[in-house]
Amino acid sequence: MDRSVPVDTVDIRTYFDENRKRVDGLLDQYLPSEDTEPKTLHAAMRYSVMAGGKRLRPILTLATYEYCGGSYADDDKIGKVMAALEMVHTYSLIHDDLPCMDDDDLRRGIPTCHKEFGEAVAVLAGDALHDIAFGLIAETGRAEVVTELALAIGTQGMLGGQMADIEAEGHEISRAEIVNIHRRKTAALLRCSVRVGAILAGAKETTLEDLTDYGEKIGLAFQIIDDVLDIEGDQKLLGKKVGADSKRLKATYPAVVGIEQARSDAAELIEQAVAVVDNDTGSMLKEIALFIGRRDN
Amino acid sequence: MDRSVPVDTVDIRTYFDENRKRVDGLLDQYLPSEDTEPKTLHAAMRYSVMAGGKRLRPILTLATYEYCGGSYADDDKIGKVMAALEMVHTYSLIHDDLPCMDDDDLRRGIPTCHKEFGEAVAVLAGDALHDIAFGLIAETGRAEVVTELALAIGTQGMLGGQMADIEAEGHEISRAEIVNIHRRKTAALLRCSVRVGAILAGAKETTLEDLTDYGEKIGLAFQIIDDVLDIEGDQKLLGKKVGADSKRLKATYPAVVGIEQARSDAAELIEQAVAVVDNDTGSMLKEIALFIGRRDN
Numbered sequence: 317m318d319r320s321v322p323v324d325t326v327d328i329r330t331y332f333d334e335n336r337k338r339v340d341g342l343l344d345q346y347l348p349s350e351d352t353e354p355k356t357l358h359a360a361m362r363y364s365v366m367a368g369g370k371r372l373r374p375i376l377t378l379a380t381y382e383y384c385g386g387s388y389a390d391d392d393k394i395g396k397v398m399a400a401l402e403m404v405h406t407y408s409l410i411h412d413d414l415p416c417m418d419d420d421d422l423r424r425g426i427p428t429c430h431k432e433f434g435e436a437v438a439v440l441a442g443d444a445l446h447d448i449a450f451g452l453i454a455e456t457g458r459a460e461v462v463t464e465l466a467l468a469i470g471t472q473g474m475l476g477g478q479m480a481d482i483e484a485e486g487h488e489i490s491r492a493e494i495v496n497i498h499r500r501k502t503a504a505l506l507r508c509s510v511r512v513g514a515i516l517a518g519a520k521e522t523t524l525e526d527l528t529d530y531g532e533k534i535g536l537a538f539q540i541i542d543d544v545l546d547i548e549g550d551q552k553l554l555g556k557k558v559g560a561d562s563k564r565l566k567a568t569y570p571a572v573v574g575i576e577q578a579r580s581d582a583a584e585l586i587e588q589a590v591a592v593v594d595n596d597t598g599s600m601l602k603e604i605a606l607f608i609g610r611r612d613n
Numbered sequence: 614m615d616r617s618v619p620v621d622t623v624d625i626r627t628y629f630d631e632n633r634k635r636v637d638g639l640l641d642q643y644l645p646s647e648d649t650e651p652k653t654l655h656a657a658m659r660y661s662v663m664a665g666g667k668r669l670r671p672i673l674t675l676a677t678y679e680y681c682g683g684s685y686a687d688d689d690k691i692g693k694v695m696a697a698l699e700m701v702h703t704y705s706l707i708h709d710d711l712p713c714m715d716d717d718d719l720r721r722g723i724p725t726c727h728k729e730f731g732e733a734v735a736v737l738a739g740d741a742l743h744d745i746a747f748g749l750i751a752e753t754g755r756a757e758v759v760t761e762l763a764l765a766i767g768t769q770g771m772l773g774g775q776m777a778d779i780e781a782e783g784h785e786i787s788r789a790e791i792v793n794i795h796r797r798k799t800a801a802l803l804r805c806s807v808r809v810g811a812i813l814a815g816a817k818e819t820t821l822e823d824l825t826d827y828g829e830k831i832g833l834a835f836q837i838i839d840d841v842l843d844i845e846g847d848q849k850l851l852g853k854k855v856g857a858d859s860k861r862l863k864a865t866y867p868a869v870v871g872i873e874q875a876r877s878d879a880a881e882l883i884e885q886a887v888a889v890v891d892n893d894t895g896s897m898l899k900e901i902a903l904f905i906g907r908r909d910n
Contacts, residue, residue, distance in 0.1 A: 348769075357773065439736065440708075444768050451764065454760040469744055470745055476650065
């Protein structure tokens with residue numbers, strides 16, 4: 317049989333396509349309608365959330381849930397948590413894009429939230445997504461999942477990474493320092509997405525530890541590749557401006573170690589992540605890691 | 614016995630003084646140290662939270678908890694929720710004060726967070742307080758309290774009120790519309806503070822309904838009086854600039870109904886709130902309502 321694309325690649329593409337649609341459906345279901353007051357705020361939230369994106373965080377949660385024996389059809393808890401993770405991710409992008417932060421005009425191929433709705437609405441839309449995400453997770457009745465999220469995106473996680481990222485602008489930093497920024501800014505939420513999938517499926521402690529390691533590794537690789545794509549990526553594919561990092565004198569991984577070393581470090585992290593889940597049940601988590609390794613957007 | 618101050622007034626003052634200190638201690642306990650990275654972010658969070666304020670929301674929670682038979686010494690759940698409510702309140706103030714929002718320079722008698730730390734840090738400090746508050750509540754293991762908070766401060770509550778407040782600037786609005794803004798912008802979190810105190814104490818449904826009504830009434834009265842104080846208050850006592858509302862063409866209650874009617878409506882709301890709790894066990898909730906009615910800061 318003549319197939320130009322390897323079977324594995326087809327599988328992961330189908331998996332992503334199907335679950336992106338599923339995530340879009342969940343987001344549409346759990347976001348307030350634009351016809352409900354406050355209409356402008358709801359419109360801004362929907363504008364940014366429904367602009368697309370890879371939906372990597374909720375898909376990671378689902379894939380981990382399935383890896384640990386759960387099934388999407390089990391109950392609606394997993395769907396609520398999936399929607400919440402994408403909302404949290406979008407909240408962080410909206411605030412990160414603000415003029416006082418990264419001052420970005422383009423995101424997911426369209427004007428950023430503050431360019432479209434103004435800064436005040438963008439601040440509130442981010443706040444509202446942050447809030448609704450916690451509300452959705454609380455609806456599952458699992459307070460420990462709320463705790464997981466709060467820790468992942470707080471000052472020891474995502475927000476701490478964003479702060480360190482701002483403070484590092486224009487400074488020379490070491491490899492250890494940039495890894496420490498990436499670990500919090502990006503890896504913390506990806507690792508959390510993996511962990512909550514495992515926790516909801518009732519994974520045992522050793523599995524949870526292994527998967528935490530997997531989440532950390534793909535999270536770091538993801539951000540290194542993000543930095544590389546900002547240098548040599550295709551703006552059309554990325555849906556955001558390239559070259560923004562160097563323009564802002566951002567601390568990036570390639571700036572610290574060089575672009576070739578960055579690529580090879582990312583590949584090594586992917587290899588280590590694959591090793592954690594390379595078994596009979598691990599196929600999708602393995603494929604997601606490989607997908608992150610070769611992503612171009 | 615010659616006392617220039619009525620006994621009730623002394624009692625509520627002592628109650629407020631003692632519990633303000635208690636709340637300050639809780640906040641100090643649960644806020645990350647300035648010596649912990651990210652230091653600037655933690656410093657900004659502490660700067661705004663520890664700047665003082667009435668601590669009305671956590672004190673309301675505790676007074677309601679006690680009204681429903683709870684005692685502060687019972688366990689540490691109540692303290693975590695009290696700290697969380699004050700952090701959420703401060704997060705809303707920090708974002709509300711931003712240049713793209715109300716653009717205020719002074720808050721609680723000191724420069725606003727963005728004047729002291731810059732806008733980027735202020736956005737992140739607000740986000741971090743929002744986050745840590747949910748984390749603290751989740752630590753109590755009571756997911757339904759997380760839900761209460763998320764609903765109170767989301768687009769159907771506080772954030773919706775802030776959005777409507779911005780949209781109403783420069784427009785003539787009706788009494789019903791300004792009440793609808795106040796109900797969400799201010800009353801929702803005060804009502805939530807009362808409700809979570811009752812829920813944590815295991816109050817029965819009818820009591821919870823009565824107290825929700827009480828919280829709503831004092832919340833509306835609080836914001837009407839806030840609007841009145843912005844016209845004729847003392848800047849030194851208030852710790853923020855007076856006249857800011859009319860300068861920004863804000864929709865305010867006195868602007869809609871006149872200052873005399875505003876005062877009388879606030880008094881009526883306080884009277885109705887007092888009626889709900891005017892019984893043997895209600896003394897502190899009654900005194901808090903009366904305190905709100907006569908507040909000058």
